[in-house]
Amino acid sequence: MNRSGDGDGAEPMNGSRDGTEPMYGRSEADLVRAFMSAADAAPEPVGNLLGAVERRRVRRTRRRVQSVLAVAAVIVVAGGGTAVARGVFSHRGGEGPILADAAATATATPERSASSTRKPTPSPSAGRAPGADIRPAAEVWPAAVSTIPAKAADGWRYQPITALSATEVLLAAESSFEKVGRLETYDTASGSRTVLTEMPGPEGVEEYFVQSIDAGAAHIVWYGTTPNNGDRWADFWVAPRSGGTARQVGEVTGEQAEVDAVGVTADSVVWSVSGGGVYRMPLGGGTAERIGGTDGLHLVSWPWAADVGERDFQKKQTKLVNLETMQVVEVKAPDGLETFRCGPEWCFGSGSSESNQVIAERPDGSQRRVLPGLHVQGQQDILARNLGLFHVSTVVGRDKRGEEIEDHSVPLIALYDPATGTLAGAGRRDPKGGSYGYGNSSSPSSIVYWDQGEKTVERCKTVDAEDLRRPSGVPTPTGKTRYCETTQEGGGKELTVVNLLAIP
Incomplete structure (x- = not known):
């Protein structure tokens, strides 16, 4: 998931700055760069439509990823995909699934022999990926891993939110796609379900969707x-x-309605907005008020707020603020890191995607650890209890043609507990990709989950290139192309859950 900026200054569609160089006859790598630039510069659709698959709060990023996926049907995109589900309402009402809920991804390549497109199989001489020694979470934290039903008793689909205790998982039940109807808990110790509340929408409001x-x-x-x-x-x-x-607490409009995070205290609803600033409204209803001293701040988990939000993909975090005491924790990102985000106790970051190592340290720069073989995907790397979530590299080398040799025995993701230095593997990986999710709580989630019964399936066919989707303004290609679609199939019966509140 590319979480770069909005694409200002991107090169023209044909890959040259003066617009004179033709697109055809160029290498596939050139086409990839040109199309990705086009996706970054794609105009915004009328009205309000991954970097992130969260809220409309990252609207532009989702539009850019949609453009990239559309272009992927015209050009080469190597390797299997990873379906990352943010939990509940990842598309927020009609925006379309993007790298969430095991959404289909498509690739296409010009016609060639099967042998020339097949990925090389790892050999013993290729060695093992750095993450091959990461043990499964079920072995590392057996009390924290369990299975839960994927559907409610009436067939409504469950979307995990977070853990309420070491055994209770909070679930949203959907009557249909993205239409949440109630909240339930599932007790992993007893196997019992409890309906907490129905979730009605406001009267007379159409096309209403719960967000977080x-x-x-x-x-x-x-x-x-x-x-x-x-x-x-x-x-x-x-x-x-x-x-x-x-019960409905209240309504807001204008800037106050551009919510990017929400929380609750003993007496108020609290939320931050995409432009920065934190508001509160009494639980009994009343007028929203802006909390003093919160200009430019975004709620992390009450009472903590940071000076970066989910839109701030390239902005450096410099502080955390406790909104109850107004204590300020200064943050200084190490040089050379592309991503670096801090919670109240720990920070995680990484360099370029090729560096394959993660840095963990305290906000003051102390207790630094280097974790090889891992990388941050996007900026969703901090979970509840200060755990980090990272993707695991499968690459062990390259063959004679320069293609990557992969070790698919490694886990899909790694969960890292900096308090103990423990790494544990999670997610479901197969040779074509894999999937996992983490709950859609506004605060850092305390659960990670996946459907062990799902499998990544790739189906390919030869199609006319001109029939494939492409961004507006891209010249219509000609000829035949090999179109491959990768989807998640099967599953739907139960979810494997890692409950971070049950980790000793």
């Missing part, structure tokens, strides 16, 4: 929007954490 949920000490809070009509409007709801009737 967060659990506080006494309440569960969520907010919803109408993303398909272009209105700057949002509302907030709360329900007792122990179960009970949900």
Whole structure:
């Protein structure tokens, strides 16, 4: 997931700055660069449409990834994909699935022999990937790993949110795609389910979608929007954490409705907005007020806020602020890192995608650790309890043709506990890709999950290149091309869950 900027200054579609060099006859690598530049510079659609697969709060990034995936049907995109589900409402009402919920990804390549497109098989002489020694989470933390049903008793699909305790998992039940109807808990110790609350929408509001949920000490809070009509409007709801009737706290419009994170205190709903700034509204209803001293801040998990939000892909984080005490924790990112984000206790970052190592350290730069064979995908690397989530490199070398040799025995992702220095593998990997998800709580999630029954399947066929989707303005290609679609199939019965609250 490329979380680069908005593409200002991108090269013209034909790959030259003056627009005179023709696209045809160039190498596939040149085409990839040209199309990716075009995707970055793609105009915004009318109204409000990965870097992130979260909220409309990263609207432009999702549009860019959609463009890249559309272009991928015209050019070569090497290797299998990884389906990353952010949990619940990853497309927020009609935007279309992007690298979420095992969404299909497509690749295409000019016609060639099967032997020339087949990926090399790792050989014993190729060695082992650095992540090959990472043990599965079920071995490292057996008390934290369990299975839960993928569907409610009435057939509604579960979307995991977060853990409420070492055995209780908070689940949203969907009656249909992205239409959440209620909140439930599943107790992994007893196997029992409990309905906490129904989740009604506001009366008279059409095309309403719940966006994000967060659990506080006494309440569960969520907010919803109408993303398909272009209105700057949002509302907030709360329900007792122990179960009970949900009620609407209030509505906001304008800048206050550009919510990028939500939380709840003993007496208020709190949220931050995409442009920076944190607001609160009494649980009993009333007028929203901006919390003093929060200009430019984004809620991480109450009471902590940072000076970077999910839109700030290239902005350096410099501080964390405790909004109850206004204590400021200064952050200084090490030189040479492309990604670096801090929670209250630990920071994680990495260099270029080729570096394959992650840096973990305290916000003050102390207790640095270097974790080889790992990389950050996007900036969603900090989970609850200060654990880091990283992707694991499969590459062990290159063959005589220069193609990567991969070791598919490594786990899909690694969970790292800096308090103990422990690494544990998670997710479901197969030779064509793999999938995992983490809950859609607004605060860093305390669960990671996957469907062990799903398999990544690739199907290829020869099609007319001109029939494939492409961004507006891209010249129509000609001839035949080999079109491959990779999807997740099977599964749907149960989910394997790593509950971070159950880690000793």
